[in-house]
Amino acid sequence: MMPVWLDDFLWTYQNVVYALGINGLLALSMYVVLAVGQLSLGQAAFMGMGAYASALLTLKLHLPFAVVLPAATIPPVLFALAIGTPTLRLSGVYLAIATIGLGEVLRAVYLNVDALGGALGISGIPERAGMVSIYGLLIAALAILWLVARSGIGRAMEAMREDEIAAAVMGVNVQRYRLGALLASAVLAGAAGALSAHVSSFIGPNEYGFEPAVTILSYALLGGISSPFAPVAGAWILTLLPEALRGFADLRLVFNGLIIVVVVLFLPNGLLPLRMRRWVK
Amino acid sequence: MSLLEITALTVRFAGLVAVDAVDLTVDAGSIHALIGPNGAGKTTTFNLITGLIAPTSGTIRLDGVDITALPAFRRAGFGMARSFQNIRIFAGLTVLENVLTGLHAGLTSNLLDVVLRLPGFRRQERDAVARARAALEIVGLAARADDAATALAYGDQRRLEIARAIVARPRLLLLDEPAAGMNPAETEALAALVRRIRDAGTTVLLVEHDMGFVMGIADRVTVLNFGRRIADGAPAAVRRDPAVITAYLGAKVAARLEAAG
Amino acid sequence: MLAQQLINGVLLGSTYALFALGFTLMFGVLKVVNLTYGFYFSAGAFFALHMTKQWGWPIWAALPAAALASGVVAVVLDWLLLTRLRRINAPELASLMVTLGAVLALYAGMTTWLGPDIRRLPAGVLGGEALVLGDLRITEAQILILLATVILVGGLLALMRLTPIGLALRAMAEKPDAAGLMGIDTAKLAALVSLVCGGLAGAGGVLIGLNFNAIQPYMGEAMMLRGFVVIIIGGLGDVKGALIAGLLLGVVETLTAGYIDSGLKEAVAFVMLVAVLWTRPAGLFGRAHIQRA
Numbered sequence: 001m002m003p004v005w006l007d008d009f010l011w012t013y014q015n016v017v018y019a020l021g022i023n024g025l026l027a028l029s030m031y032v033v034l035a036v037g038q039l040s041l042g043q044a045a046f047m048g049m050g051a052y053a054s055a056l057l058t059l060k061l062h063l064p065f066a067v068v069l070p071a072a073t074i075p076p077v078l079f080a081l082a083i084g085t086p087t088l089r090l091s092g093v094y095l096a097i098a099t100i101g102l103g104e105v106l107r108a109v110y111l112n113v114d115a116l117g118g119a120l121g122i123s124g125i126p127e128r129a130g131m132v133s134i135y136g137l138l139i140a141a142l143a144i145l146w147l148v149a150r151s152g153i154g155r156a157m158e159a160m161r162e163d164e165i166a167a168a169v170m171g172v173n174v175q176r177y178r179l180g181a182l183l184a185s186a187v188l189a190g191a192a193g194a195l196s197a198h199v200s201s202f203i204g205p206n207e208y209g210f211e212p213a214v215t216i217l218s219y220a221l222l223g224g225i226s227s228p229f230a231p232v233a234g235a236w237i238l239t240l241l242p243e244a245l246r247g248f249a250d251l252r253l254v255f256n257g258l259i260i261v262v263v264v265l266f267l268p269n270g271l272l273p274l275r276m277r278r279w280v281k
Numbered sequence: 282m283s284l285l286e287i288t289a290l291t292v293r294f295a296g297l298v299a300v301d302a303v304d305l306t307v308d309a310g311s312i313h314a315l316i317g318p319n320g321a322g323k324t325t326t327f328n329l330i331t332g333l334i335a336p337t338s339g340t341i342r343l344d345g346v347d348i349t350a351l352p353a354f355r356r357a358g359f360g361m362a363r364s365f366q367n368i369r370i371f372a373g374l375t376v377l378e379n380v381l382t383g384l385h386a387g388l389t390s391n392l393l394d395v396v397l398r399l400p401g402f403r404r405q406e407r408d409a410v411a412r413a414r415a416a417l418e419i420v421g422l423a424a425r426a427d428d429a430a431t432a433l434a435y436g437d438q439r440r441l442e443i444a445r446a447i448v449a450r451p452r453l454l455l456l457d458e459p460a461a462g463m464n465p466a467e468t469e470a471l472a473a474l475v476r477r478i479r480d481a482g483t484t485v486l487l488v489e490h491d492m493g494f495v496m497g498i499a500d501r502v503t504v505l506n507f508g509r510r511i512a513d514g515a516p517a518a519v520r521r522d523p524a525v526i527t528a529y530l531g532a533k534v535a536a537r538l539e540a541a542g
Numbered sequence: 543m544l545a546q547q548l549i550n551g552v553l554l555g556s557t558y559a560l561f562a563l564g565f566t567l568m569f570g571v572l573k574v575v576n577l578t579y580g581f582y583f584s585a586g587a588f589f590a591l592h593m594t595k596q597w598g599w600p601i602w603a604a605l606p607a608a609a610l611a612s613g614v615v616a617v618v619l620d621w622l623l624l625t626r627l628r629r630i631n632a633p634e635l636a637s638l639m640v641t642l643g644a645v646l647a648l649y650a651g652m653t654t655w656l657g658p659d660i661r662r663l664p665a666g667v668l669g670g671e672a673l674v675l676g677d678l679r680i681t682e683a684q685i686l687i688l689l690a691t692v693i694l695v696g697g698l699l700a701l702m703r704l705t706p707i708g709l710a711l712r713a714m715a716e717k718p719d720a721a722g723l724m725g726i727d728t729a730k731l732a733a734l735v736s737l738v739c740g741g742l743a744g745a746g747g748v749l750i751g752l753n754f755n756a757i758q759p760y761m762g763e764a765m766m767l768r769g770f771v772v773i774i775i776g777g778l779g780d781v782k783g784a785l786i787a788g789l790l791l792g793v794v795e796t797l798t799a800g801y802i803d804s805g806l807k808e809a810v811a812f813v814m815l816v817a818v819l820w821t822r823p824a825g826l827f828g829r830a831h832i833q834r835a
Binding site: 039041082083085086087090091092093094096097098100101102104105107108109111112113210211214215217218221250251252253254255256257258259260261264265 | 634
């Protein structure tokens with residue numbers, strides 16, 4: 001069915017291709033939040049919750065993956081509700097601060113609770129996810145977000161992002177959109193976590209903390225948020241680029257951090273000038 | 282018949298009483314002006330009416346319904362719209378898209394409709410675009426519909442804000458200093474526009490500093506000073522009211538004018 | 543035993559308070575959420591490490607020197623990252639993001655350069671002596687922490703309340719534009735605030751490094767969570783709130799570790815944070831930025 005060269009290519013670079021898909025989902029989970037003018041840094045933590053929840057559901061309850069994947073998004077969504085609801089009426093700084101620490105807090109929990117594997121993490125997770133589930137979800141998410149962007153909801157989101165007061169006077173329920181975006185981000189990141197857990201057979205407590213949280217932000221800032229495709233492009237660039245720098249894991253982080261600094265100070269629209277075509281009827 | 286009825290509206294910010302027990306009644310189908318020296322509390326009153334600030338006490342009734350506790354974003358659905366003192370158009374959207382945001386309260390498509398592009402959603406979008414174009418026609422910006430909003434000159438941006446405010450055919454339109462920065466010709470055109478809007482069935486409450494504009498267009502004028510209402514009535518009467526003259530020009534001038542007869 | 547736990551808690555809490563103080567001051571006066579603050583903490587510890595290990599300095603010399611060095615680093619970073627944003631009156635989230643990116647780059651850079659291993663201050667930098675009062679035991683390190691905290695906090699409060707510079711700072715905190723118009727050199731004062739706050743963080747880093755005898759590049763990051771909790775509970779920008787909340791957190795954390803489970807210390811801070819957000823987001827003394835959109 002597939003040409004031989006493609007088959008060989010995929011087999012060799014499988015992990016990278018998986019990573020592109022999963023990081024794309026993570027970039028989208030940051031996109032939805034930024035698109036309504038919020039800053040949440042909980043995506044890595046939500047991913048971790050999804051990963052651990054899915055691993056336990058598969059290994060302890062032996063549920064089929066089709067059930068595990070959506071079920072794994074429930075803990076992140078609950079946490080998003082717990083943190084998001086009280087901060088709805090507060091300035092954006094509160095949500096950002098509350099979510100920064102979440103990953104580290106959970107790291108301590110994962111390390112100290114035996115049922116979650118402690119420092120050794122959880123291993124032996126069967127490979128239940130693959131190209132189809134990862135890219136299927138990524139494409140579906142892109143399609144949905146793209147369709148939403150080109151509608152009254154998308155206009156409301158962009159209005160909110162620019163001027164919350166004016167948007168509210170136009171009738172936009174700013175708080176509902178903020179909470180909705182946060183929950184969507186929890187679903188996307190949680191799903192990314194579940195998928196990632198089921199393509200790499202092992203997950204550990206140190207993979208979902210501060211560094212990945214900031215890295216996910218760098219995806220969205222690099223690509224910009226002019227359309228849902230932009231942050232995914234940012235994620236792909238930042239995922240592929242350091243493949244050349246493999247072995248210099250910390251330098252990669254330095255690079256991601258510097259990207260954020262440069263973008264915020266000098267390139268507020270992101271590096272890539274992808275603009276969504278304005279629709280005209 | 283009164284459309285907007287404000288009773289004893291008061292708001293206090295950490296010791297400063299910005300609006301002090303103000304009563305205001307706007308009759309349906311009229312053009313009502315709210316004037317007063319700088320800092321009198323006019324824009325604060327607007328912010329109270331549109332729900333951006335919560336009053337310390339008092340009530341606001343729209344068409345008999347008490348909306349005092351209604352959150353800002355719900356008031357659009359109740360038939361209230363406004364323009365802002367410092368233009369607040371959405372820079373990232375086109376002219377047409379800006380006007381479309383004014384219809385947000387009436388767009389009832391939910392997420393499912395949008396994603397599946399159901400016929401109901403498509404019809405709503407088509408209608409919305411048609412209504413937006415009509416609103417642009419009324420303010421004279423129809424030709425610029427697909428331009429970036431930021432490409433418009435200042436005066437045109439003001440008109441864009443008005444188009445965005447009237448597109449949903451509000452019962453009450455609040456205009457905050459619509460004539461600011463306009464030359465006499467533009468002001469004349471604006472007056473004509475406001476009259477057209479009133480004739481189409483929208484009641485207008487406006488804040489303005491341009492006295493010529495106000496006196497020429499308003500059916501009724503309310504004057505605020507230091508947060509309190511000091512005069513209310515027909516333009517000619519208000520203009521001669523000694524309290525008003527004192528507020529604007531000082532007591533000495535008022536006395537001299539009084540002496541001169 | 544309870545009294546001992548309380549003492550430990552208060553001492554731990556005072557380092558939290560010290561840490562949060564600088565952070566909240568930066569927010570109050572400079573109107574920025576400066577996440578590189580955590581880096582100054584780590585930097586201070588590493589400076590002190592170098593000074594005591596390579597140069598053989600005693601701790602009472604290394605502490606202020608390391609704090610000063612951190613302060614200088616803070617001035618430089620603030621100038622590089624934040625002056626532009628301050629000039630264009632950028633929203634708080636912009637400074638948050640810039641400093642977030644910068645701090646990741648800094649931590650990762652430090653790790654690349656120095657390695658991630660946990661280091662310890664040289665043995666004997668502090669005697670193992672402890673003050674014993676009945677059942678209570680206070681180590682030399684803890685005494686140093688207490689003294690340093692009292693001096694630094696006292697000094698800061700004196701600066702703020704009793705000096706003309708302090709008055710200028712409070713003016714800047716309240717009305718930055720007016721302060722500029724009154725002839726206050728806001729740029730110079732901003733540098734001063736960075737120096738002082740960086741110094742406070744650096745001092746905190748040395749003290750925590752002493753208290754737990756562990757120094758590693760990302761240690762500032764762990765403190766930041768405590769810092770956030772403290773400034774939110776105390777109220778954003780409020781100095782006395784930071785003090786009280788810091789002590790409170792230290793005590794609650796220590797008691798939890800002692801009586802329930804030491805692994806859940808982080809969770810304690812976070813639970814307190816969420817609880818405050820739900821019940822009283824303005825904190826003990828602050829005025830929360832509540833919107834009504």
